[in-house]
Amino acid sequence: MTTPADGRLDADVLVLGGGPAGTWAAIAAAEAGAQVVLADKGYCGTSGAAAAGGNNLWYVPPEGSARLESIERREVEGGYLTDRRWMECVLDLTWRQVDRLARWGYPYPTDATGQVRRSSLQGPEYLRLMRRQVKRAGVRILDQSPALDLVRDVDGVVSGARGVHRQRGNEAWTVRAGAVVLATGGCAFLSGALGCNPDTGDGHLMAAELGAELSGMEFSSSYGMAPAFGAQTKGRMYQFARYYHGDGTPLDVPPGFAGRHAVPRAMLSEPVFARLDLAPPQLHESLRWAQPNFFLPYDKAGIDVFRDLFEVRMVLEGTVRGTGGLALSGDGCETTVPGLYAAGDVATRELITGGRSGGGSHNGAWAISSGTIAGATAARFARRLRSSVTAAGRHGLLPGSTPAADVIRAVQDEVLPLERNLFRTGPGLRDSLARLDELWTDAVPSLDVGANPQRAREAVAMVAHARWMYRAAEARTESRAMHRRDDHPDTVPGWAHRLRTGGLDEVWVQAEGTAAGTELAVEELAS
Amino acid sequence: MIEIVSAARCIDCDKCVDVCPTNVFDAVPGKHPVIARQSDCQTCFLCEAYCPVDALFVAPLAGPAEPDSPYRDEAALAAAGHLGDYRTWIGWGHGRTPGSLRDRNPELPELVAAHLPGVSVQ
Numbered sequence: 001m002t003t004p005a006d007g008r009l010d011a012d013v014l015v016l017g018g019g020p021a022g023t024w025a026a027i028a029a030a031e032a033g034a035q036v037v038l039a040d041k042g043y044c045g046t047s048g049a050a051a052a053g054g055n056n057l058w059y060v061p062p063e064g065s066a067r068l069e070s071i072e073r074r075e076v077e078g079g080y081l082t083d084r085r086w087m088e089c090v091l092d093l094t095w096r097q098v099d100r101l102a103r104w105g106y107p108y109p110t111d112a113t114g115q116v117r118r119s120s121l122q123g124p125e126y127l128r129l130m131r132r133q134v135k136r137a138g139v140r141i142l143d144q145s146p147a148l149d150l151v152r153d154v155d156g157v158v159s160g161a162r163g164v165h166r167q168r169g170n171e172a173w174t175v176r177a178g179a180v181v182l183a184t185g186g187c188a189f190l191s192g193a194l195g196c197n198p199d200t201g202d203g204h205l206m207a208a209e210l211g212a213e214l215s216g217m218e219f220s221s222s223y224g225m226a227p228a229f230g231a232q233t234k235g236r237m238y239q240f241a242r243y244y245h246g247d248g249t250p251l252d253v254p255p256g257f258a259g260r261h262a263v264p265r266a267m268l269s270e271p272v273f274a275r276l277d278l279a280p281p282q283l284h285e286s287l288r289w290a291q292p293n294f295f296l297p298y299d300k301a302g303i304d305v306f307r308d309l310f311e312v313r314m315v316l317e318g319t320v321r322g323t324g325g326l327a328l329s330g331d332g333c334e335t336t337v338p339g340l341y342a343a344g345d346v347a348t349r350e351l352i353t354g355g356r357s358g359g360g361s362h363n364g365a366w367a368i369s370s371g372t373i374a375g376a377t378a379a380r381f382a383r384r385l386r387s388s389v390t391a392a393g394r395h396g397l398l399p400g401s402t403p404a405a406d407v408i409r410a411v412q413d414e415v416l417p418l419e420r421n422l423f424r425t426g427p428g429l430r431d432s433l434a435r436l437d438e439l440w441t442d443a444v445p446s447l448d449v450g451a452n453p454q455r456a457r458e459a460v461a462m463v464a465h466a467r468w469m470y471r472a473a474e475a476r477t478e479s480r481a482m483h484r485r486d487d488h489p490d491t492v493p494g495w496a497h498r499l500r501t502g503g504l505d506e507v508w509v510q511a512e513g514t515a516a517g518t519e520l521a522v523e524e525l526a527s
Numbered sequence: 528m529i530e531i532v533s534a535a536r537c538i539d540c541d542k543c544v545d546v547c548p549t550n551v552f553d554a555v556p557g558k559h560p561v562i563a564r565q566s567d568c569q570t571c572f573l574c575e576a577y578c579p580v581d582a583l584f585v586a587p588l589a590g591p592a593e594p595d596s597p598y599r600d601e602a603a604l605a606a607a608g609h610l611g612d613y614r615t616w617i618g619w620g621h622g623r624t625p626g627s628l629r630d631r632n633p634e635l636p637e638l639v640a641a642h643l644p645g646v647s648v649q
Binding site for chain 2: 041042043045046047048051052054056106107108109110111112117118119120121122124125143144166167192194195196197198227229230231232236278280282283286287289290291292293296297298299300301
């Protein structure tokens with residue numbers, strides 16, 4: 001790539017975001033011959049939900065009938081919104097890329113029978129390795145460099161992005177590129193959910209300013225269980241939990257995962273306590289090594305989760321563990337905006353997991369696969385640099401007087417409470433939407449950009465995100481997968497289709513038919 | 528949230544400044560880095576993982592600790608071996624075994640099936 005005298009960077013492909021999806025995209029683009037710049041709001045290696053946690057991958061061997069059974073199970077659990085071609089493609093690509101991780105030196109564990117097990121990745125180790133591979137591929141990394149908006153050419157083709165170096169006094173940067181891959185993650189509304197605070201929906205906003213469409217935004221009500229004193233949403237161990245009232249008497253809810261709907265509802269009226277009663281003592285040590293950062297906060301707090309009762313709470317994971325995001329218009333992870341590609345949690349994951357994720361980390365497999373696909377197709381598209389480009393950002397970029405913190409708090413008041421976002425009703429959603437619309441028309445135009453331009457854009461992104469979520473949730477007058485409408489508790493067969501949404505000043509929702517298309521070209525993507 | 532940068536241990540490498548995903552620290556020329564924006568800390572413990580000399584302590588709390596909290600008692604936490612806890616668990620640092628080599632997560636369903644017949648596990 002070249003660095004012109006004025007400090008701008010030119011590249012073939014610009015990747016925004018340095019988590020799993022962004023790093024796989026950068027590597028795929030570089031392997032396709034592109035010159036690549038990767039800009040991360042934080043640090044490529046620690047940024048995003050995966051780095052802070054563990055990744056239990058959707059990783060199924062090709063032999064026998066295991067894949068077909070896994071696909072069929074997910075079609076039911078995801079509410080019949082998946083696309084089997086995409087599922088097969090992602091299973092295939094994930095299988096191959098995980099093999100490459102082994103060759104790159106990821107230290108996979110060996111089980112008691114001597115077999116190497118590759119279905120789980122520990123976040124810090126995984127992303128440290130990905131950073132190393134990104135650098136080896138010749139990609140230029142800009143750490144601590146949040147993107148603020150995209151730039152486009154006269155034809156509306158995305159041609160780069162602008163941002164700031166937040167550790168250098170918010171010095172401005174511009175990268176001109178032939179294509180841009182968004183890998184900026186989902187949106188958890190700064191809830192504190194483990195590793196999710198960099199995920200504020202920035203990419204969705206940037207794309208929507210160019211008219212991009214979204215899909216599945218009603219599947220945004222994912223909450224993780226966490227210690228009441230903290231917010232570490234590591235959920236897998238709670239399958240061993242029984243739940244209790246404050247006085248230590250058992251709560252009348254099913255134990256383990258079966259209680260995942262009843263427990264949050266109980267929390268609406270009283271504090272709920274848990275203890276991992278169901279874990280037999282001979283398993284305790286293995287569980288620690290399976291999920292060390294589940295135990296870390298409790299260890300630090302002096303709580304023995306197998307012996308002591310401890311209060312728990314639900315923390316919003318929004319569209320990070322939810323499945324809605326930018327709609328894809330083709331098999332190459334194209335968004336509906338030319339020159340703009342989406343990978344990982346910023347894209348809709350309905351195609352492979354429908355309206356519910358978790359329980360086998362489809363999102364982790366999606367990050368690997370969609371990153372690989374998006375990077376490769378972006379590299380093919382990025383044949384020439386556009387000469388005349390203009391900035392596409394329209395909101396939260398000019399000086400004003402409303403503190404971003406006030407806007408963020410107001411959005412959080414609408415999306416964090418269980419009674420608003422998990423247990424949805426038509427009147428409740430419309431009530432929230434009235435206030436969110438008012439924030440958009442009154443507060444967003446007067447946002448104080450001042451000392452922290454990144455935070456102002458995050459505030460805008462979160463208002464927009466909440467409006468797409470609730471508009472789609474209001475439109476889906478049924479309950480399906482993670483989307484629960486207390487006023488429409490049943491799943492309605494006629495609603496087994498995806499919902500598109502979009503717009504900023506005017507938010508719209510419309511039904512989408514099952515996507516049709518040609519065979520996904522897996523063969524040429526991973527070799 | 529991050530509570531302690533141990534002046535006794537810190538070697539001013541500024542690694543925590545570089546790697547923090549939410550930009551909580553500020554580098555100070557010739558001095559130890561400072562916790563400049565504690566309220567932005569997301570309690571992900573990753574600075575503990577990257578600190579090469581175990582100089583950091585991240586309390587497990589979602590908000591700041593009280594002034595008299597044990598989470599601010601550096602001497603007691605250091606004596607109990609709690610500085611750099613996360614780095615120990617993930618097995619980073621000289622002479623340690625990567626925690627990922629000991630990862631039992633992939634075996635969890637089988638382990639549970641063996642010990643808890645009849646319980647379905649995800």
